[in-house]
Each structure stands twice: as C-alpha cells, then as structure tokens.
Amino acid sequence: MKEAERAQALFEAFADGFLGPLLEGREVQLTRMLGPGLLTHFTFAQTAESEVDAAIYERLHALASRHAPVRALTYPSRETRAFAMALHDLIALTDPLLDRLFARRARPRVVAFVRGLLAETSAPRTRGEVLARHVICDRALALKRRDIVVTNWAYTYRFFGRPVPRNVVAMPRLRRVKQREQEHSLLELFSELDSEALPLNSLLEAVLARSPFTRLTHFSLSHAPLFDLATLAMLEDASLRQGLIAELGPMDEAVVMTRLGIELWKLRLWAHAPARLLSAASTFVLEMGLSLLLRREPPKLTGTNASFELGLALSLPAAAQRTQRLWPVLSKIDDERARDGARKWAEWASDVPLKEAENILSLASAGADLERAS
Amino acid sequence: MTPDARGVLLGDRGLLLFPSLDRLVAFLRAYAEQDSLDELLVSLKIRQLVTPLKTREAMLSCTAESSYRMDKLASVARLSGGLCFTGTSRHFVRYRDAASPLGYDVAELAQEAADLIVYDQAYQQSYSFERDLDLRALLLRLDPVPTAANRREAPPRLFVTAETGVGGAITGYLFRWGVDAKVALAEWPPESAFDDRGTRLYVFDITSPPARITTLLASLPGVKVYAPDGPNVAVELGFHHPVSLTSCQSLFSTNSLTLLPSRGDARQIAPLPAFAPVESLVRADISQDGKPRARMGKPSKRVLEAALPLRLAPSSDAWRNVVATIVPSSQIDWLARMVYALPSDALRSLRIAFGEGGEVYLHDPNGIEGVPLGEFASEVAPRIYVPAGFSLVPAVSSDVLLGLLKDRGDAHIFFTHGAAEPSRVPDQAFREATRALLHEISTRVVSAAAPQQEPPLGLFDYAEARRLPLFALPGVKESASESAEGDEAEK
Numbered sequence: 072m073k074e075a076e077r078a079q080a081l082f083e084a085f086a087d088g089f090l091g092p093l094l095e096g097r098e099v100q101l102t103r104m105l106g107p108g109l110l111t112h113f114t115f116a117q118t119a120e121s122e123v124d125a126a127i128y129e130r131l132h133a134l135a136s137r138h139a140p141v142r143a144l145t146y147p148s149r150e151t152r153a154f155a156m157a158l159h160d161l162i163a164l165t166d167p168l169l170d171r172l173f174a175r176r177a178r179p180r181v182v183a184f185v186r187g188l189l190a191e192t193s194a195p196r197t198r199g200e201v202l203a204r205h206v207i208c209d210r211a212l213a214l215k216r217r218d219i220v221v222t223n224w225a226y227t228y229r230f231f232g233r234p235v236p237r238n239v240v241a242m243p244r245l246r247r248v249k250q251r252e253q254e255h256s257l258l259e260l261f262s263e264l265d266s267e268a269l270p271l272n273s274l275l276e277a278v279l280a281r282s283p284f285t286r287l288t289h290f291s292l293s294h295a296p297l298f299d300l301a302t303l304a305m306l307e308d309a310s311l312r313q314g315l316i317a318e319l320g321p322m323d324e325a326v327v328m329t330r331l332g333i334e335l336w337k338l339r340l341w342a343h344a345p346a347r348l349l350s351a352a353s354t355f356v357l358e359m360g361l362s363l364l365l366r367r368e369p370p371k372l373t374g375t376n377a378s379f380e381l382g383l384a385l386s387l388p389a390a391a392q393r394t395q396r397l398w399p400v401l402s403k404i405d406d407e408r409a410r411d412g413a414r415k416w417a418e419w420a421s422d423v424p425l426k427e428a429e430n431i432l433s434l435a436s437a438g439a440d441l442e443r444a445s
Numbered sequence: 446m447t448p449d450a451r452g453v454l455l456g457d458r459g460l461l462l463f464p465s466l467d468r469l470v471a472f473l474r475a476y477a478e479q480d481s482l483d484e485l486l487v488s489l490k491i492r493q494l495v496t497p498l499k500t501r502e503a504m505l506s507c508t509a510e511s512s513y514r515m516d517k518l519a520s521v522a523r524l525s526g527g528l529c530f531t532g533t534s535r536h537f538v539r540y541r542d543a544a545s546p547l548g549y550d551v552a553e554l555a556q557e558a559a560d561l562i563v564y565d566q567a568y569q570q571s572y573s574f575e576r577d578l579d580l581r582a583l584l585l586r587l588d589p590v591p592t593a594a595n596r597r598e599a600p601p602r603l604f605v606t607a608e609t610g611v612g613g614a615i616t617g618y619l620f621r622w623g624v625d626a627k628v629a630l631a632e633w634p635p636e637s638a639f640d641d642r643g644t645r646l647y648v649f650d651i652t653s654p655p656a657r658i659t660t661l662l663a664s665l666p667g668v669k670v671y672a673p674d675g676p677n678v679a680v681e682l683g684f685h686h687p688v689s690l691t692s693c694q695s696l697f698s699t700n701s702l703t704l705l706p707s708r709g710d711a712r713q714i715a716p717l718p719a720f721a722p723v724e725s726l727v728r729a730d731i732s733q734d735g736k737p738r739a740r741m742g743k744p745s746k747r748v749l750e751a752a753l754p755l756r757l758a759p760s761s762d763a764w765r766n767v768v769a770t771i772v773p774s775s776q777i778d779w780l781a782r783m784v785y786a787l788p789s790d791a792l793r794s795l796r797i798a799f800g801e802g803g804e805v806y807l808h809d810p811n812g813i814e815g816v817p818l819g820e821f822a823s824e825v826a827p828r829i830y831v832p833a834g835f836s837l838v839p840a841v842s843s844d845v846l847l848g849l850l851k852d853r854g855d856a857h858i859f860f861t862h863g864a865a866e867p868s869r870v871p872d873q874a875f876r877e878a879t880r881a882l883l884h885e886i887s888t889r890v891v892s893a894a895a896p897q898q899e900p901p902l903g904l905f906d907y908a909e910a911r912r913l914p915l916f917a918l919p920g921v922k923e924s925a926s927e928s929a930e931g932d933e934a935e936k
Contacts (some may be wrong), residue, residue: 075545078919099904104921180921
C-alpha cells in the first residue's frame, strides 16, 4: 500500500472512528498514532463518504451554538484538525499496552507528536475557532475507559479499553467465567499515569492553553494564569463572555469567584500586562459578579473565609458603581437588588480589596481608552 | 489543467469511458434517476471508440464546469462500471479519487497520432473515434420495460391511437360518456415501396379518463393506450422507459408528440395535427328537404296565469346524492350513542344543525349513509333536498327550482312530508358535529421534565495492539534501530 493510501486510511479511521463518534456521543475508537507529518494530508483530506464530514460539521456547529451564536465555523481548518489530532494522541498515550518492551520507546516520540501538533496550533482568533476547539476538547475530557477483568477457573485476563474477544468468554458455565467491569474517566487516568517519562498533565496543560474557553470552564485543571494573551480575543467578545458565565454559573460561587480574583490579581501584578487584557478580564469578572447578584436568590457568603482574592472579585461591582468605570456594562443593569447586593459584598470584603478593585478598574479603562485611541 | 476553488485539478471537459454501450446506458439510467440530463445536453457528446487493437468502447464527454458536477458524474460512472477522466483537447487524465483527493496530472504528454489519449496511474491508452451516437436515437432504440403492478398509477391524461376502422366508434363512445377528449388524425408515409399507402391513425388526447374506460380501451384490438412521460412524449400504458424521460425533455421538441409502444418502433407525430373536441365530430342529423324545422309562432294575446304548488311524489329512480338526514327529537338519544360508534372519516365531514322543533339536521357532503337514523334526503339541486325515494312534481329542472327560490340566500331548503312549506335552515346554523356535540376538555397539570437531550458521552477503545506502534506509520520517519527491530519482528 502506498504512503498516500495509508495516510488516507488513517484519516478515514480518525474521522469516522474518533471525531464523528466523539461529537455524536457514541463509543470512540482510537486509531494509530498521528504524527505531525500527516497534518498536511489531514488538512485537505475528505472522507470517502461525504456524509461523515457533513455530520461532523453539523454536530460541531450545533454543539458550538449552545455556548454562543455562531454564524460560520472555520472547519475543516488546519489548526482545528491539528488540535483534534493532538487530543487523539494524548488519549492514546494512556494505553497500558504501550508499556511493553518494544513499544515503550514509542512513548517519547508520541509525546513529541503531541507537542509538534500543538506547535502547529496558535491561539484562536475568532469566535468559531474558540468554540470548535472547546467542543472537541470538552467532550474528549469527559471520555471514559472501560476496564474489564475476565476470570475463569484457571486464568485471569485484563482488557483495559479493549473489547473482550469472544473465545475468552465462551462456554461461561463450563469454564466458570466471571467478568468485572470498572470505568475510569480520562482525567483519573491522567493523574494516575502522570510521571516524568509520561508528562500527561503538562501535555494536558498545553492542550488547554490552545483552547482558552475549555481552560476557563475547567479552571481546576490548569495552574497556569487563566488570563493571558491567548484569551484576549475571547474575553473581548461579549457573546463568548456570556457563554462562559452560563457555564460557570452552576458551579460553587465562592470557588469560582476566588479563582477569578486570584487570576485578576496575578494580572494586576504582571508589569507588562496590556491594558486591553486587563480591561477585558475585569469586565468578565464584573459581569460574572453581576450575573450572580441578579439571580433570584443571590448567593449568601456567610461562613466563607474572606480571602483577599475573593474580596477583590466581589468588590468589583461596588467599585464600578463608585468610580463609574466600565460604564457600558453597568448601564445594562439598573436593578436595585444588584446595587444593594454589590454594596453588601463590598462591606463584607472590607476596604483593602475595594481599593484595589477601584485601582484595577481605573487602570483598565484608562489604558484601554488610550490603546483604542492609538 | 487548473485547480478549482477547492484545489481539485480540472480540465475543460470531463470524459467517462465505458467498456460497452450497455454500461453507458446503465450510466444514463442511473444518472437520470437522480439528476437532470438536460443540464448535460448542451455540451454532451457520445462516441464509439476503437483502440489500435480494434477493441470497441464507448465514451461520454461534457464540459467539466465544476468539481461538484464531476464528483457526481464520477460516482455514478464508477457505479455503472465506467472510468472518469478530465482534460482538455485530446489529452485526458484520471479524475480524482480517494487515494488522491486533489486529482492527478501527467509529467509529459504523449505524442502519438490519435483522436483521444487517456492517462491512468498504470497505463496510457490511445483511441480513434469510430462514430458519433445521437442520444435521442439511442433513447428511442431502447424498448420500454413493464411497470410492476404495485407501482402502476392511474394517469391523469392519456393518449390513445386507434385504427381508422374503430376511430369513429370510439369518438362516439367518448362523447356519450361525457369524457373530456380531443381527437386528431395523424398520417405517416409508407415504410417501403411495397406498401400501397401510408399509415393513418386516430390520436385521442383524453383528460381525466375514468378507470373503466382506460381498461376498456387498453383491451380493444387496434387500439393502443399511452401514458404521458413529460409534455411531448408518452409510453404505452403499463410500461415505462428505462431512462427517466422527464429528465431529458429538451430532446423532444414542443410541437411534436413521440409515442413509444412496448414493441416496435417509436412513432413521432411532428408537427402536431389539429385536435378537435369529440363533441364536434359526432354525427348530426340534417334534414335534406331544405325546409327549416322551426315553425314560426305568433305571440298570444291571452295572458296565462296559474300558481301550481310543488308536490312530492314517490319515485322509482335509484337514490342519488343522499347527503342529509332529518332526525326527529325522539331519536336524539340514539344519535348520541351512534356518534360514539362512527368512524373518524364519517365524523370529520359530518355537520349538524338543531331545529326549533327539536329535530336535528345532519349534512355530510360525502354521503349520509354512515348515520342510519331519521329521514334521508337527496340533494336535487344545490342545497335543496327532498326525501329519498321521492321526487318533486312537476319534474322541474334544477335551474328552474333555483329560480323559484330566489330569496333563500345561503340557506338549505328541506322539502318534507306533510308540511305545506319546505323548511329553511341557514348555513350558519350548521356546525361540525364533533364540535357541537362534545364538551370542552379540561386538563390536569402533570409535572414532567424533558428527557435528557444530550446522549451520554461514549467510552473510548484503543486501536489494535501492535508490538511496534510506530512501525510503518505514514508521515513518520523511522529511525534505523526501529526499522531493524521491525525486520526482526517480521522474521
């Protein structure tokens, strides 16, 4: 078989077995490792059955539209395919059969594959790119592996993430066959298998850096700064901010606001932080706080430890009212409840965070105006 | 060869190559089922080819236009045993396939003296043109095939050809039964010098033919019945052409009619002769003595005045248009029970009105036989009813009856026994029986949640286990040590 035919066969298996079922919620079948050398072929390739590509696109569009209105997704694009291939290889790295005598030396090369593919993926620049990557990444992170242990009267067989052959479970009564099933989520596998030779968590961090929406919605997985230049384009998009708020809304308010406060404070301490980024990030934290205040039952924070960072995040609405900064956000909200709630939060957080919040807002709005004017 | 917007290599024309003519016909059949052949006809060429070793093949070529058209042509051609090429002038290369999604090109053009040269991955082949084939002639050479019994439908229009001996009789028959039909006489020249004269046939164009007349005509010797397959072409009833003719209507000119019998040659009538309604051709009696039949009368000076009442009289005629019934008040309970037993079709069109005397008027334009209650009434004129089995005397026509009841508006008039005057029920009094008879339905709130829309996320399975996971992987350069291990493993 020629090189091009083998590459096309791999692409068919990737699209039909991995990407399609991943988006449709069916059982996902991984294929062979996908190196960066395949990327050019994968960028232009189409499946033999045109319905597969069309179904992937439709499903991608439908899932992306749940977070924000999307008019046109740029799919298939080189970067989205590289991102999906990197995710595929990252999942395949958890295969226990890679830890065998001859297979073991493939691991560092597959790690290099993932890094190489991610190097081909830059920060997303459009709403469609942000959401396409988020949809793929978010569903991939929710995958599970089924581990089956089959015992008969003489032997024990283990099938981790592979179907059980028929002959192993044939004649169950005669051979006294028993099966035990267990499911492990992908994130459990990552934390369990992470080691110096197999840096799964650092690879996951690198993947999340290319999908800022997923990184914000799964903020507990990432230790790197959440607000960086890769997130700038996303945070400046009002629809994406609303999509993020809708995703973060059901989570524990204190945890979310504490992490957002920490990230805002990191940005404030970053000497070279662009003012536009500071403005976009504080607008996002402010909108998040206002969405909590405008709920039917605003969260009560009694019993929560008043850390400085939580106080900073919660003081933003009151600081915005007092300084009249970021007025476009506030002008949307003229609700008495929001004003009362913001005041109560600021009282609860004490003066120091409020002062800092006011500083951040004035820096952000002044700097952003200046950048826009220039 | 230039790449189009999708990057696919395309020449000016597309070329489909078939090993034989029947494969080409199979392609036309398959393509016409899903797309219009008319779009291809502008640039279509069909030729028979011959190789230097005198093997005969068939080709079909048309302008390539876009890779979407070529994709469709290539997929149908592959299905019907053909190959797809694209190119310009006389050089054609293989069109794209799964192995090379952007197409193929050649490094060097062959210099052979040939009408056509095709280049594939493994070979190149030159051809000479043997002869051109006309698509219309090709289609007319194909015999219609019988239509399966379960797919036969009553056509809304028919063309019928009849020999001159029975043509007149059929004209009279169609006139007597009031069928909407037109007739023309078509003539064809003699086929050979041995025929003493040409063929003459009556051609009938029948609109909405009743099924029994269609069956009768189809069974008559000397008569053939054709169902239209497009505006200018018709195929014998019970058969259909192997290629969908509706997709290539531009082959048949507008001022002609092509008839395709199940056996024998197609008959073409061009230009179309004049069609005349059958009513105008039935025989009329004309007196020969030259005297006009109408006798001249003079107006009478005596004024005739009379006011005769209409009466009901028993009639031995069959019951017709029984569409209403009057249910007396004593039978209302029965009616209520009956409503529960009525089928949904009968209930849907049933309308009801309640009279002042407690009687109920039921009206169903599809026939009232489903409600066996009360006194049935036949509709003798629009919205005028007499008891079934009776007729009005004097036997006035419906026009006269309508004229006598000028002031009735939109009301329904019911003539009944024993009543001096007929009853008048306004049309607004009628309502749908189901709405009039049933109570409004009250609902009970049940708390329910929508089912989970998102399917549960799937599990994942690893790929097939390999001893050397990266061995012979495309796009990966193997290191020397691994390929050595691979060789050992293969040994």
